[in-house]
Amino acid sequence: MVHLLKLEMKKFNLGWYVKGAIIxxxxxxxxxxxxxxxxxSEGDIPISTYQDVYxxxxxSVRATFIVFASVLIAKLVIEEYKNKTILILFSYPVSRKKLIASKLTLIAFITLITLMLSNIIVAGLFSIINSYFPIVPFTLTTNxxxxxxxxxxxxxxxxxxxxxIPLYFGMRNHSVPATICSSxxxxxxxxxYNPEIPLAAFIPLQIGLAAVGVIIAFRGIRNIENEDAM
Structure with a gap:
């Protein structure tokens, strides 16, 4: 599996992703x-505590990189089907399940690392900027x-x-636009996020949606032997 992950990273040269993430x-x-x-100034969004800022x-970070992940899915999986290059991969003496699992594992790993680093970077940059040019009327401490x-x-x-989750929509017709639009x-x-209905901060909903995404990935891997690459 590790060897397959390395091959995927070399094959798709993720430098564009790193540059995109930085920007x-x-x-x-x-x-x-x-x-x-x-x-x-306007009071439209209540920002009264440091928790509101974070x-x-x-x-913001999660919304951005969920879309980024859909682009990864489109490039590493959907385009392979659309361009028929997946047939070359399936001709190798390696299990189809392992091939697809390696792609999805790479996407999940990159997304996880990017989400964590981006949260730290954006929060850190905001804290630094706020220390020089006060944006909020309270101090954001290290603790x-x-x-x-x-x-x-x-x-x-x-x-x-x-x-x-966008994997499901993309695989239906091997559509790149459907993958990204569904994201x-x-x-x-x-x-x-709304103060009255804060779905983004409601962890049971987030866990439930995450479970849906994992199930979609699991079913995609399990059913790959019967998937029509044409």
């Missing part, structure tokens, strides 16, 4: 700063930062599972 983190930091600044950061990063871990793990629908549900 996304910079843009997310700017957006979060702008949104919180406007919220403080919830907004967490939701609060560490505590909130730890609190983000269950949501990061859940979001990794949730990011696999936007998933984001609209999983990352919906």
């Amino acid at each position: 996304a983190n910079i843009i997310l930091t700017a957006i979060v700063c702008f949104v919180i600044y406007i919220a403080q 919830v907004l950061i967490g939701v 609060q930062f560490i505590g909130e990063v730890i609190n983000m871990i269950p949501f990061v793990i859940a979001s990794t599972g949730i990011s696999l 936007l629908l998933v984001v609209a549900i999983a990352c919906y």
Whole structure:
């Protein structure tokens, strides 16, 4: 499995993903700063505690990289079917299940690491910017930062599972647009945040959606022997 993971990483050269993630983190930091600044001025979004800040950061990061994960699914799985290059892989003396499992494992691993690092980076950048140019009327301490990063871990793990849901829609007709568009629908549900209906902060819902994503991935691997690559 490890050998297959290495081959997948070499085959698809994920440098574009790293560059995209870096740019996304910079843009997310700017957006979060702008949104919180406007919220403080207009009062449209209640930002009264440091927890509110980290919830907004967490939701923004998760929404962004669930979509990024759908792009990975599209490139590593769906396009292989669409371009018929999957037939070459299936001709190798390796189990189809192992081949697909390695792709999905790589996608999940990359998404997990990116979500965790991006939460830390965006939250850290916001804290640094806020220390020089006060955006919120309270101080974000190191202990609060560490505590909130730890609190983000269950949501990061859940979001990794949730990011696999678009696989179902993409595999139906081997459609790249369906894969990416479905991720936007998933984001609209999983990352919906309203003080009255905070779905994005409701961990049972996140775990439930993550379970759906894992089941979709498991069924995709289990049924791959019967999947028509044509």
